[in-house]
Amino acid sequence: MTVREINGWQAVQSEILNRIQSRQWKPGDLIPNEADLAQEFGCARATVNRALRAIAETGLLERRRKAGTRVTLHPVRRATLSIPIIRQEIEERNHVYAYTLLSAELKVAPAGTRAQMRLDQGARAFKIQAVHFADGKPYVFEDRWVNISTVPAIRTADLKSMSPNEWLVRHASFTDGDIAFTAELADPKVAGILNVDQGAAVFVIERNTWIDGKAVTSVKLTFAPGYRMHTAL
Amino acid sequence: MTVREINGWQAVQSEILNRIQSRQWKPGDLIPNEADLAQEFGCARATVNRALRAIAETGLLERRRKAGTRVTLHPVRRATLSIPIIRQEIEERNHVYAYTLLSAELKVAPAGTRAQMRLDQGARAFKIQAVHFADGKPYVFEDRWVNISTVPAIRTADLKSMSPNEWLVRHASFTDGDIAFTAELADPKVAGILNVDQGAAVFVIERNTWIDGKAVTSVKLTFAPGYRMHTAL
DNA sequence: TTAGCCTATATGTATGCACATAAACTTGTC
DNA sequence: GACAAGTTTATGTGCATACATATAGGCTAA
Numbered sequence: 001m002t003v004r005e006i007n008g009w010q011a012v013q014s015e016i017l018n019r020i021q022s023r024q025w026k027p028g029d030l031i032p033n034e035a036d037l038a039q040e041f042g043c044a045r046a047t048v049n050r051a052l053r054a055i056a057e058t059g060l061l062e063r064r065r066k067a068g069t070r071v072t073l074h075p076v077r078r079a080t081l082s083i084p085i086i087r088q089e090i091e092e093r094n095h096v097y098a099y100t101l102l103s104a105e106l107k108v109a110p111a112g113t114r115a116q117m118r119l120d121q122g123a124r125a126f127k128i129q130a131v132h133f134a135d136g137k138p139y140v141f142e143d144r145w146v147n148i149s150t151v152p153a154i155r156t157a158d159l160k161s162m163s164p165n166e167w168l169v170r171h172a173s174f175t176d177g178d179i180a181f182t183a184e185l186a187d188p189k190v191a192g193i194l195n196v197d198q199g200a201a202v203f204v205i206e207r208n209t210w211i212d213g214k215a216v217t218s219v220k221l222t223f224a225p226g227y228r229m230h231t232a233l
Numbered sequence: 234m235t236v237r238e239i240n241g242w243q244a245v246q247s248e249i250l251n252r253i254q255s256r257q258w259k260p261g262d263l264i265p266n267e268a269d270l271a272q273e274f275g276c277a278r279a280t281v282n283r284a285l286r287a288i289a290e291t292g293l294l295e296r297r298r299k300a301g302t303r304v305t306l307h308p309v310r311r312a313t314l315s316i317p318i319i320r321q322e323i324e325e326r327n328h329v330y331a332y333t334l335l336s337a338e339l340k341v342a343p344a345g346t347r348a349q350m351r352l353d354q355g356a357r358a359f360k361i362q363a364v365h366f367a368d369g370k371p372y373v374f375e376d377r378w379v380n381i382s383t384v385p386a387i388r389t390a391d392l393k394s395m396s397p398n399e400w401l402v403r404h405a406s407f408t409d410g411d412i413a414f415t416a417e418l419a420d421p422k423v424a425g426i427l428n429v430d431q432g433a434a435v436f437v438i439e440r441n442t443w444i445d446g447k448a449v450t451s452v453k454l455t456f457a458p459g460y461r462m463h464t465a466l
Numbered sequence: 467t468t469a470g471c472c473t474a475t476a477t478g479t480a481t482g483c484a485c486a487t488a489a490a491c492t493t494g495t496c
Numbered sequence: 497g498a499c500a501a502g503t504t505t506a507t508g509t510g511c512a513t514a515c516a517t518a519t520a521g522g523c524t525a526a
Contacts, residue, residue: 179464296476
């Protein structure tokens with residue numbers, strides 16, 4: 001076993017990872033402090049700091065001032081998954097993208113949406129329904145509410161040539177959001193739109209976004225059966 | 234509008250975010266270089282660098298040497314989602330965790346698993362099936378293969394008192410992995426185990442892990458209907 | 467015109483130093 | 497013995513500087 005050269009924070013990082021992986025440092029163990037490691041590796045403390053911070057971001061190390069750095073006992077692995085723009089996602093797979101606007105109208109928002117967007121009772125919001133196609137086959141059904149007090153311009157947007165998602169990315173931004181993933185059974189309406197059997201299992205993404213505390217939009221994306229979301233770990 | 238004080242990379246970060254969000258710097262725009270920003274903010278270039286790197290990690294900025302830093306045209310939002318240990322996930326919701334081992338045996342792996350683990354034809358692997366309960370109700374069905382050439386000790390592990398997941402976290406680590414999420418219909422067997430109607434929509438997580446290129450384990454987690462995976466954006 | 471080389475430039479990273487900050491630990495006081 | 501105050505210590509961060517590295521864009525030569 002040769003001692004490989006440590007230069008650069010990435011090398012420090014992989015050396016640390018090795019020690020964790022090889023159980024030289026076991027889960028729960030306190031590891032040496034930055035200064036000592038820096039001396040051992042013959043680099044500056046800042047370099048060790050960078051490496052340790054990077055690992056801590058993945059959840060494999062826990063760091064606390066004064067208490068030091070320890071190997072996480074029950075590492076909650078963090079996976080970063082990219083939420084793509086649907087058109088991109090389809091085009092990257094070399095499929096032909098198409099898009100159809102089903103409806104776009106001002107409507108009184110239902111209670112759930114009102115609560116989520118903190119709208120007054122009877123307040124209207126902009127409801128958009130659309131389908132995205134990959135190679136001519138329905139790919140995802142988009143069911144969206146847009147808060148017109150936050151994004152008034154949506155009412156006059158040309159949503160026939162540009163999907164709401166893309167329009168919003170261009171014309172509105174958000175500061176906060178949350179996203180949820182579930183499995184559902186396709187109800188008759190969605191089944192019809194996606195052209196699948198009623199009762200098929202569909203993958204659903206629900207996303208809400210806010211800008212400075214004001215609701216921007218709330219979408220439910222229902223993917224055609226077979227959709228698979230994946231990422232490296 | 235008061236010019237707020239810029240001190241610390243977090244302040245720089247939020248100022249930059251403001252400028253993006255307020256469209257002072259529009260998608261596609263090239264922003265000033267680090268040195269100029271450092272001068273403007275009255276801080277060191279390293280501080281600006283730290284802030285810009287952090288933002289770039291979220292996907293809102295794109296950086297390339299010599300080319301500079303620009304606001305991402307089609308920001309692919311990155312969400313980091315935590316893959317929890319099931320017991321933790323359940324206990325954090327203040328539910329009572331329970332676990333039942335259904336089977337654990339050496340078996341010839343099917344073709345798909347063999348291919349994924351790069352096993353020889355006829356090679357055996359350790360197959361584990363188990364159910365995790367929350368408040369006495371089936372929560373998730375775990376269907377797992379473990380590579381015995383990578384993790385031989387699994388054969389003698391006490392999987393009645395500790396779930397395979399926890400055992401593996403303690404006794405084996407991994408260097409790479411991938412994870413996929415899909416929606417499926419519960420087949421009769423799974424439906425029976427989870428005590429739900431056949432044909433219910435279930436959320437499925439499939440995860441494969443490797444250590445130094447050698448397959449460690451491959452698991453399919455089938456969650457009871459209603460499961461919702463969520464995260465901030 | 468084009469292919470290949472060169473160079474200026476913006477980001478990437480390392481270093482040594484300093485000080486800030488949180489929190490575990492010690493000491494002191496009632 | 498319990499609580500408060502002070503001390504110590506490991507990480508968190510900032511700065512100035514230096515050099516590394518990728519590469520866009522210009523220059524040169526075939």
